[in-house]
Amino acid sequence: MAGAMTANEILDRLFLEMRARILELAASFDRIDRADSDDHLGEDPRPSQLRRANDIVNSGRYDRAEQVQMIFSDPYQAGWNRPD
Amino acid sequence: MYYIDPHVHMISRVTDDYERMARMGCVAVSEPAFWAGFDRGSVDGFRDYFRQLTEFEPTRASWSGIQHYTWLCINAKEAENVSLSREVIAMIPEFLNRPGVLGIGEIGLNKNTQNEATIFREHVDLAMKTRELILIHTPHLEDKYKGTRMIVDMLLEDDRVEPERVLIDHVEEHTVRLAKEEGFWCAMTLYPVTKCTPARAADIIEIYGDDRIMVNSAGDWGPSQPLAVPDFIQEMRRRGVPDSKIMKVVYENPLEFFSQSRNFQFDPPDTFPMPREAAVD
Numbered sequence A: 001m002a003g004a005m006t007a008n009e010i011l012d013r014l015f016l017e018m019r020a021r022i023l024e025l026a027a028s029f030d031r032i033d034r035a036d037s038d039d040h041l042g043e044d045p046r047p048s049q050l051r052r053a054n055d056i057v058n059s060g061r062y063d064r065a066e067q068v069q070m071i072f073s074d075p076y077q078a079g080w081n082r083p084d
Numbered sequence B: 001m002y003y004i005d006p007h008v009h010m011i012s013r014v015t016d017d018y019e020r021m022a023r024m025g026c027v028a029v030s031e032p033a034f035w036a037g038f039d040r041g042s043v044d045g046f047r048d049y050f051r052q053l054t055e056f057e058p059t060r061a062s063w064s065g066i067q068h069y070t071w072l073c074i075n076a077k078e079a080e081n082v083s084l085s086r087e088v089i090a091m092i093p094e095f096l097n098r099p100g101v102l103g104i105g106e107i108g109l110n111k112n113t114q115n116e117a118t119i120f121r122e123h124v125d126l127a128m129k130t131r132e133l134i135l136i137h138t139p140h141l142e143d144k145y146k147g148t149r150m151i152v153d154m155l156l157e158d159d160r161v162e163p164e165r166v167l168i169d170h171v172e173e174h175t176v177r178l179a180k181e182e183g184f185w186c187a188m189t190l191y192p193v194t195k196c197t198p199a200r201a202a203d204i205i206e207i208y209g210d211d212r213i214m215v216n217s218a219g220d221w222g223p224s225q226p227l228a229v230p231d232f233i234q235e236m237r238r239r240g241v242p243d244s245k246i247m248k249v250v251y252e253n254p255l256e257f258f259s260q261s262r263n264f265q266f267d268p269p270d271t272f273p274m275p276r277e278a279a280v281d
């Protein structure tokens, strides 16, 4: 089921909302970095997850939402239920 | 537009919510058994909970003209207590022939542990022996992808399971294909911050189509929105989707899935006489 709106109509509807969300994200990264000038977060994996997710947002893929979900997902091991 | 909320924990909501949902077009809800916010201490605690789900909750729903259905189980969080879980599973059949009981649910995984998997399989076994539908909870956040794959693996292990009689809930962008490709029904939960938004649910339907999929609010005692399904309807309308297409997702699909249950008796709203039992003081 394809959407009924054109890309222009979607952009008109979403532009200010997306602009606000990107600003919020930029300010959130700034806030964390400002409080972490002596690199307290060190080995915490979450900042790098967020940065990798950001890279996906900036990519030209068509499945960005799915790929961002995978960054925040534990790995699955096939065969976990088979007796070895 | 008439709609059905196929997953909402009304026991945690006030009567005013039923009334607001009815005014928004809700004609039926289905309420899976879930975690109360604390671990219950005995099988009798569950027996009383199942009485509430099958006796008082349908009455309270009827005050607003809403038809109430339910699902029974011990949820994944409490499944870590294997012996209590087995007592509950043995007790569930006392309730399976009550009106409005659609099947076993919401069973599933929470932290993807061995005990949870053991009790999940035992619930599936009960559902197969008693020929019940199954409603499945998938874990949240980082556990969701792995947990959904483990659940699909366990369902495929059991060759008695008919995929069209199983609903996998809380699917998102990275798990919807896992459910749909194996022929299961699936549902998206519209829940603030941790699950899907109305816009992302509409995107998933644009990408994967509107067969065997539904949306719900999963309204409960946490921060949740019992009017989330009307929010989804509004999002679809804004995108120019015709009402007949929206109605398939929010009304016809739940009806088609529930109709497989022997205890599902539904009065369509244009014939429903709105029998209201007197509200208690």
Ligand SMILES: [Zn+2]
Residues within 6 Å of the ligand: B007, B009, B032, B034, B106, B137, B218
């Ligand atoms: Zn639930």
